[in-house]
Each structure stands twice: as structure tokens, then as C-alpha cells.
Amino acid sequence: MQYVSTRGQAPALGFEETMLTGLARDGGLYVPDTLPQMGADEIAALAGVPYEDAAHRVIRPFVGGAFSDDALAAMIARAYAGFGHAARAPLKQLAPNHFLLELFHGPTLAFKDFAMQLIGQFFEAALERRGQRICIVGATSGDTGSAAIEAFRGLDNVDVFILYPHGRVSEVQRRQMTTPEEANVHALAIEGHFDDAQARVKDMFNDHAFRDEVGLAAVNSINWARVLAQVVYYFTAASSLGAPHRALSFTVPTGNFGDVFAGYVAKRMGLPIDRLVVATNQNDILHRCLTTGRYEVAGVVPSISPSMDIQVSSNFERALFDVYDRDGAAVAQLMDELKAQGGFALSQGALDRLRESFASGSASEEETRAAIARTREATGELLCPHTAVGVHVAEAARDPHIPMVTLATAHPAKFPDAVEEATGIRPGLPPRMANLYERPERVTRVPNDLAAIEDLIRERLRR
Numbered sequence: 001m002q003y004v005s006t007r008g009q010a011p012a013l014g015f016e017e018t019m020l021t022g023l024a025r026d027g028g029l030y031v032p033d034t035l036p037q038m039g040a041d042e043i044a045a046l047a048g049v050p051y052e053d054a055a056h057r058v059i060r061p062f063v064g065g066a067f068s069d070d071a072l073a074a075m076i077a078r079a080y081a082g083f084g085h086a087a088r089a090p091l092k093q094l095a096p097n098h099f100l101l102e103l104f105h106g107p108t109l110a111f112k113d114f115a116m117q118l119i120g121q122f123f124e125a126a127l128e129r130r131g132q133r134i135c136i137v138g139a140t141s142g143d144t145g146s147a148a149i150e151a152f153r154g155l156d157n158v159d160v161f162i163l164y165p166h167g168r169v170s171e172v173q174r175r176q177m178t179t180p181e182e183a184n185v186h187a188l189a190i191e192g193h194f195d196d197a198q199a200r201v202k203d204m205f206n207d208h209a210f211r212d213e214v215g216l217a218a219v220n221s222i223n224w225a226r227v228l229a230q231v232v233y234y235f236t237a238a239s240s241l242g243a244p245h246r247a248l249s250f251t252v253p254t255g256n257f258g259d260v261f262a263g264y265v266a267k268r269m270g271l272p273i274d275r276l277v278v279a280t281n282q283n284d285i286l287h288r289c290l291t292t293g294r295y296e297v298a299g300v301v302p303s304i305s306p307s308m309d310i311q312v313s314s315n316f317e318r319a320l321f322d323v324y325d326r327d328g329a330a331v332a333q334l335m336d337e338l339k340a341q342g343g344f345a346l347s348q349g350a351l352d353r354l355r356e357s358f359a360s361g362s363a364s365e366e367e368t369r370a371a372i373a374r375t376r377e378a379t380g381e382l383l384c385p386h387t388a389v390g391v392h393v394a395e396a397a398r399d400p401h402i403p404m405v406t407l408a409t410a411h412p413a414k415f416p417d418a419v420e421e422a423t424g425i426r427p428g429l430p431p432r433m434a435n436l437y438e439r440p441e442r443v444t445r446v447p448n449d450l451a452a453i454e455d456l457i458r459e460r461l462r463r
């Protein structure tokens with residue numbers, strides 16, 4: 001299978017190259033040139049099989065010749081072995097026809113472990129075979145960074161630098177990034193917001209000399225392999241609830257549009273998804289865009305769901321590429337407008353096509369807290385604030401006749417202050433990470449300045 005850039009100017013690549021490259025050299029994101037289809041029988045056959053087997057069946061067609069069947073199966077098995085739940089992504093019922101898909105049983109208690117643990121396996125295998133080293137640089141609003149560090153700590157061929165916005169991640173998120181002792185792990189606290197961190201990472205990738213010098217690689221949600229890993233749980237959840245014989249909808253707490261785009265890929269592969277509901281917090285650029293047709297950057301307002309405090313949703317470009325009939329030049333023009341003017345207007349055709357798959361809603365801080373409290377009262381479940389944004393939006397958006405699955409993107413203990421404020425109950429960490437608060441931290445403060453960050457990376461890199 002070949003992968004092409006959303007801006008149409010970079011060379012097409014195979015799976016392994018796409019994974020190792022991250023952002024395309026024309027500034028675009030890689031997407032498969034065609035999507036494999038899952039037939040009704042294949043979808044039905046996923047019901048009840050172990051998560052790892054389902055993952056193998058969904059992922060296999062995308063990797064081409066990069067890994068043998070056996071190697072892929074072994075990597076998937078290792079990726080999910082450390083999860084704290086036998087089902088990996090269990091479903092829990094909240095109300096009649098409303099379900100939670102719990103994606104927080106991985107080592108860092110957020111859904112990003114699903115992708116990152118697998119990517120760690122993929123990278124290790126590919127780099128060993130090639131005798132190559134890479135330097136992973138990522139921007140995080142909290143959960144990506146901890147998941148990346150957890151997946152790559154101690155690997156011989158990888159150095160990891162994670163930029164997070166200073167003072168804007170939860171204490172658990174911060175400690176998950178700053179407490180690993182391995183010499184290949186570097187947590188960098190940048191002065192600014194997540195969008196600043198993300199912009200500096202993009203700048204590094206566009207600095208081709210630096211990119212080649214240090215062997216830069218990305219594991220942000222722009223990395224296709226991450227999106228791919230997330231496609232799997234849409235299939236397992238849907239087949240458990242009666243797909244392909246019954247359609248269902250998903251509500252996805254959204255920031256960078258990676259998770260919900262994975263749902264879109266599942267739909268395009270043949271999964272009967274009625275609607276993908278994009279749930280945003282008060283940083284609602286996507287909800288405004290789907291409502292008005294104008295994608296317009298506003299300032300980021302910090303919220304109690306910090307992993308969604310994002311204005312520029314990188315993966316949205318992948319959806320745009322599709323609804324602009326895979327016209328890279330048209331996407332490149334929109335992205336130029338975004339950079340120059342802080343926004344762009346969608347064509348009516350593109351907006352209509354987006355609305356065929358996506359609905360949207362947003363939750364204020366008050367509505368988020370109320371959803372946490374209400375769900376606790378009605379079901380006994382504690383929701384993390386991101387999941388609560390999803391539940392609030394799902395309750396408003398759902399058709400009672402169609403099953404709704406809301407993605408529970410993080411464990412409540414990752415955001416204990418917000419949960420306690422809403423319910424009076426302080427959620428505890430699972431026993432396997434209970435000593436997190438006692439481990440010493442290691443972090444470097446950096447300015448929001450490309451040259452300074454590049455110098456620091458050069459200096460710290462193990463060559």
C-alpha cells in the first residue's frame with residue numbers, strides 16, 4: 001500500500017517510510033492512497049475475538065510488506081500485554097443505548113497508549129532492521145507525551161524529546177513525563193500553549209537541514225501509524241454492539257482530530273457508523289467550523305480538559321483532503337490561508353460532505369462538571385473531564401434508536417482535581433502506578449524559540 005501527502009507535492013511512500021517520516025516534506029500529512037474494505041462477514045467475525053486478533057485483521061492490509069504476519073501478531077501482542085484489562089477496550093453501559101468505550105487501561109491511563117505502545121514496537125523493529133537511529137520530537141497537551149515516553153523509554157535506537165506547555169498539564173501527566181530515569185528521555189517545558197509547542201515541532205520538521213542532521217521523527221497524531229492503531233477499537237466496539245447488522249454512532253472528545261479521524265477511516269472501510277460526533281470543550285474551532293463553514297483560529301482558553309485545549313487540529317487536514325476530492329493543491333491553499341490569515345472558509349460542497357459523516361457539539365466548563373456529577377449520580381461511574389465533554393455532547397446529539405458509544409479517553413485519576421471538584425470524590429490511581437507522586441522529577445524549561453530548542457536537542461542527543 002502506498003501513502004500520499006495531503007498537499008500533493010511529497011513523494012508517495014510505503015508504510016514503513018510513512019511511519020518513520022511523520023510529517024511529509026511538503027508540510028502535508030500522509031494518508032493511504034486507497035482504503036482497504038472490510039466486508040460484512042469480516043466485520044461480523046470480529047465479534048467476541050480477542051482485541052489483539054481484531055487488531056491484526058484491521059491493521060494487516062495497511063502495512064503491506066513491512067512486517068510478516070507473524071511479526072505483526074507478535075508486536076501487537078507485546079503492545080497490549082501491559083494493559084490493565086483483559087478486554088483492552090471494554091464497553092460499559094451508561095444508559096439505555098448509550099455506552100462508554102473505556103480506552104484508559106494502558107500504562108499512562110489515556111487512549112493514546114493504544115497507538116503509542118504499538119508504534120514503539122513498530123519503530124524498534126524497523127530501526128533495528130535498518131541499523132538506523134532516530135530522534136523523536138513531539139508536542140503534547142499532556143497525554144501524547146507521557147504515552148510516547150512510556151513507549152520509547154530505554155530503546156537503544158531512539159532519543160525522545162517531548163515539549164509540553166509549562167504549567168498547563170495535570171500533575172499526573174507531568175510526573176508521567178518527568179519521572180522516567182532513562183537517559184534517552186527528555187521532558188521540555190515550553191513557555192506557551194500547546195499550539196506553540198506544536199508549531200515549534202512543525203518548524204523543526206520544516207527545517208530540513210536540522211531534520212536530517214538529527215534524524216527527526218514524529219509520533220504526534222500526525223503520524224499515520226497512530227491513526228491506524230486507533231481504527232481498531234471502532235471495529236471491536238461496533239462488532240460487540242451488533243455491527244454490521246446494526247449501525248451505531250460514536251461521540252469522540254476531540255482536540256487534534258486524530259481519534260475521530262480514525263473513526264472516519266473505519267467508516268470508510270465499511271463499518272456502519274451513522275454519525276461521528278466531534279465533542280469539543282470551550283476551545284471549539286471544530287464545532288464552529290462544522291456549524292458555520294469557517295475554520296477560524298481564536299485564542300486558546302485553558303480548561304479542565306487540557307488535552308483538548310487546541311485550536312489548530314492537525315488531523316482535520318486529512319478529512320479536508322477527502323472532502324476536497326483528494327486535491328492536494330486545494331488543501332495546500334487552505335493551509336496557506338490558515339497560516340497567513342488565521343482562518344479559511346470551506347466550500348459548500350466540502351462542508352456538506354463533512355456533515356455527511358460528522359456532527360458536533362461543545363461543552364462549557366460548567367456543563368463538563370455537571371456531566372461528571374450527573375453521571376456519578378446516575379451510574380456510579382467517575383468520568384475524566386475529557387470523557388465528560390463527550391458524554392455531555394452525546395446526550396444532546398444522540399438519536400435514542402441508534403446506539404451511541406462515547407469514547408472514554410482518560411482515567412479519572414489522571415485529572416483528580418476536576419473530578420473531585422465536581423463530585424467530592426478524589427479518584428485514586430490504579431495500584432500499578434501508586435508511587436508516581438514519590439518519584440523524583442527531571443525537566444528542562446525552554447523558551448518558545450526554535451533556535452534555542454534545536455540547540456538543546458543537538459546538545460543532548462546520544463549519537
Ligand SMILES: *Cc1c(COP(=O)(O)O)cnc(C)c1O
Nearest residue numbers: 143255256257258259307409410
Ligand atoms: C489526546 C486526547 C484527546 C483528544 O484526542 P485527539 O486525537 O487529539 O482529538 C481527548 N482526550 C484525552 C484524554 C486525550 O489525551
